[in-house]
Every structure is written in C-alpha cells, then in structure tokens.
Amino acid sequence: MSSINYSEKIPNNVNLSEDRALQRALEHWQPNYLQWWKDMGPNGSQNFDVYLRTAISTTPDGWAQFGHVKMPDYRWGIFLNAPEAGRQVNFGEHKGEAAWQDVPGEHRANLRRIIVTQGDTEPASVEQQRHLGLTCPSQYDLRNLFQVNVEEGRHLWAMVYLLHKYFGRDGREEAEALLQRNSGSQDNPRILQAFNEETPDWLAFYMFTYFTDRDGKFQLCALAESGFDPLSRTCRFMLTEEAHHMFVGESGVSRTIQRTCEVMKQLGTDDPAMLRKQGVIDLPTIQRYLNFHFSVTIDLFGADQSSNAATFYASGLKGRYEETKRSDDHQLKGEHYKILEVQGDKLVEKEVPLLNSLNEVLRDDYIKDSIAGIGRWNKVIEKAGFSFRLQAPHKAFNRHIGTFAGIRVAPDGRVISESEWQANVRNWLASEEDRAYVASLMGRVVEPGKMANWIAPPAVGINRQPVDFDYVRFN
Ligand SMILES: [Fe+2]
Ligand SMILES: [Fe+2]
Numbered sequence: 001m002s003s004i005n006y007s008e009k010i011p012n013n014v015n016l017s018e019d020r021a022l023q024r025a026l027e028h029w030q031p032n033y034l035q036w037w038k039d040m041g042p043n044g045s046q047n048f049d050v051y052l053r054t055a056i057s058t059t060p061d062g063w064a065q066f067g068h069v070k071m072p073d074y075r076w077g078i079f080l081n082a083p084e085a086g087r088q089v090n091f092g093e094h095k096g097e098a099a100w101q102d103v104p105g106e107h108r109a110n111l112r113r114i115i116v117t118q119g120d121t122e123p124a125s126v127e128q129q130r131h132l133g134l135t136c137p138s139q140y141d142l143r144n145l146f147q148v149n150v151e152e153g154r155h156l157w158a159m160v161y162l163l164h165k166y167f168g169r170d171g172r173e174e175a176e177a178l179l180q181r182n183s184g185s186q187d188n189p190r191i192l193q194a195f196n197e198e199t200p201d202w203l204a205f206y207m208f209t210y211f212t213d214r215d216g217k218f219q220l221c222a223l224a225e226s227g228f229d230p231l232s233r234t235c236r237f238m239l240t241e242e243a244h245h246m247f248v249g250e251s252g253v254s255r256t257i258q259r260t261c262e263v264m265k266q267l268g269t270d271d272p273a274m275l276r277k278q279g280v281i282d283l284p285t286i287q288r289y290l291n292f293h294f295s296v297t298i299d300l301f302g303a304d305q306s307s308n309a310a311t312f313y314a315s316g317l318k319g320r321y322e323e324t325k326r327s328d329d330h331q332l333k334g335e336h337y338k339i340l341e342v343q344g345d346k347l348v349e350k351e352v353p354l355l356n357s358l359n360e361v362l363r364d365d366y367i368k369d370s371i372a373g374i375g376r377w378n379k380v381i382e383k384a385g386f387s388f389r390l391q392a393p394h395k396a397f398n399r400h401i402g403t404f405a406g407i408r409v410a411p412d413g414r415v416i417s418e419s420e421w422q423a424n425v426r427n428w429l430a431s432e433e434d435r436a437y438v439a440s441l442m443g444r445v446v447e448p449g450k451m452a453n454w455i456a457p458p459a460v461g462i463n464r465q466p467v468d469f470d471y472v473r474f475n
Pocket of ligand 1: 122151152155216
C-alpha cells in the first residue's frame, strides 16, 4: 500500500497532514473501506465516470466541486463545520460549561455508542441500494443514486474520523466493525432494523430517501446540538449533504405521481388495473409504499419512553431538534409530555416525564416535517384535477418498537383485531403483488435525457446541466 497524499486524496479541514496518529489509523482502515465499497457498494459500477459533487470545503459558497469521477476514486473527505467561538453545552446537567473538545470520561461509553449507531446506518443504506443501478429509470436518476451512495460513504468516514481521533483502540475496533456488519445479514446484521430491510425498487428508493434519510436529518440535528463539539461540527456539515438526499426522494415520488396523473388524464380513469396496463404506478400503490416506509422509519426513533434518551440528554450528548431555538430551561426536570398508550381498544393520551419521552418528541418533530412534503405531493395531484390525497398513516400504525409493538392499528388510528388487520393489510401496506408489479416496471434506461415510462422527467438537471447531459459515462 503506497502512502497517501493527504490533502490530495482526502480533502479535509482537520489538519490530517500533521496528525500522525490519525493518519496511521486511516491508513489501516482506508484499504478495508475500499474493499467494502468494491464488495458491497453499487453493483457493477466501478468503472463508470459519474458526474459527482465532492465536498472540498465548508464555506457555503464554495463547498462542492462537480466533475466526472470513478466512484472508487471519489475523494471521501473529512469536514467539520467551523468552530463557534465560546460555544457551550446548551442543555442537560452540564448546561453552561464550555463545550467539550475532548470526550468526557464519564460519558465515553454512551458517546461511542451514539456515534457507532449513527455510523452504522451510513454504509447500511449503500448496501441496501446496491442493486438499484441495474434498473435505473434514467441517467439523471442513476447519477443521483450514486451521489447519495458516495455521500453516505463520506458520512461513514465522518463517524470513523471521530472514532479514530477520540476513542483510541476501541474506536479503531468499532471502525472496523462498521465495515463488517452488513445489511440483511443473518449472522452480523446492521444495528437498526429499518437498515436491514431491502430497497428493492426505485419507488422504494425514493420513499427511503424521503422518509429514512429524513430520520437521518433529525438524528443529525439532535447530535448537532451535542456538548461534544467535534460531533456537533461533524453533524452540521453532514446536514448540508443530507438535504440533497431528501430532495432525491421528494422529487422522485413527485415525478412518479406526475406521470401517473398524466396517464389518468389521458385515459380519464383512476382504475388501478387500467393504469397498470399503461405501465404507471397507481396512486393507491404509492400510498401503500408510503405507509410502509413511514411506519418502518418512525420506529427508528426508538421506544416512546426511554431512560437512555433521558441519559443522553441529561449528560449533554444528544439534544432535541432545534434545541437552542427553544425557550424552556433546557434541563426539563419536572416537565411532562403527552404520549399515546393503549387502553382496551382505544389509544389515549397519557402525561409522562418529558426527559423519558425525548425519542417521542423527536419522532413528533419528524412527523411534522414529513407531512409537509406529503402536502407538496398532493399539490401535484390537485393541479392535475384529481381528488385523491396521500396521507401519513397514524403514528401507531404498523409499529414494531415501543408501546404499539404487538397491537394492530389501522392507518386511521383505530385499534383493530388481528382478523380485521389480516383482512385489510393488503390495502394498507405494499403487498407482494404490488411489489412484483413495480418490479416489472424497472427496466434500465440510460440513454441521455430518456425516462422510464413510469416517471416524469425532472424540471431541471444537476448543477445547471441539461437533463440530457451525460451524467454517467459507462466506458
Ligand atoms: Fe448519511
Ligand atoms: Fe442520507
């Protein structure tokens, strides 16, 4: 292994060329990362030249560079947002202390666990999406998939940087383990269940990037509040990339809806069977995909009552969404929050200590944000003159973590029997048949500017390039 030219190969603003310990750790890890990318990254893509955005600084006007690169040669870099002078720990029991530049010994294990859990999701999504390139609906979309993939790779680098820099030997071991767990593996799966599900088709990909990358946004926002300053600064920069992932999801679903509505207009019908004959995805199927991805994703926030969440907050490690914009005392002792609980066949509100409900608080903030985009999708349907509306299901629907695990709840929030669930689940969650139908549409379209029949073209290209630009050169 030849040695690395640090500023060339690994764009960074952490003074890597002068940090021998970090260099040594990365020198050992980087070949394993590249091997992982070859084995588990986008299938059959090693030789493609892809029009990618590379992070090269953290200033808003100049942070990204665009150009064709082979993904294994992508310059995965390490960037932290600039430090904020005089920043403090802004919540919890250490509120008012200077923000930590090093890991406080007493919180070391929890902090490592938080970083590892976040880090594990990044390569997991690359693994989940690795076959999608074979069925892309356009070159533009293929490029967006690869952009998301390399940035999730960079997010892994971001977490590995923290592990290498601040956690010594056990940090290095955790960094290796991040490359060894695999999405969906029987023996060594990814930590969180939603990251072991498949992303089998492009509608699932758009739903994933809309809903599940948005979970990423909320987790990163909560960690951006951390009293551990390097984690905060790392997450702040990751958020600039995350915005594009959610754009890919939101616009992808929107274009799918737009195309369906065009065919609905042409045929003068909303009959799913007729629409399927024309090779577009009927709106009820889109709703069932939405229901699945929404419910699986809100499980990621964890149990509605959690002593871990209380500990992470009280110790200043993980804040709330927009912590510093809130006007309470940021310690929350004696405060309460309303959560839902099942009583007989009803969901009823119950007041519980706020500190124990912080997962639920973050989930509720997430739900609000998710619903806003669903409203924008409905605008497309409304504009086309149809009355169908997409909706987020009730938050108790199809849950597997927390109070609602093990009970059956309809999308409208009614607690129902197992037999009612079984009789209706095909109307509520994407069925095998739905998935087989969507899979049947997934051909590979790569001629510049051409779109698969089931999706409308994007309004504009990437980085002011035309839609029919050669975003991917196949060689
Ligand atoms: Fe990410
Ligand atoms: Fe992401």
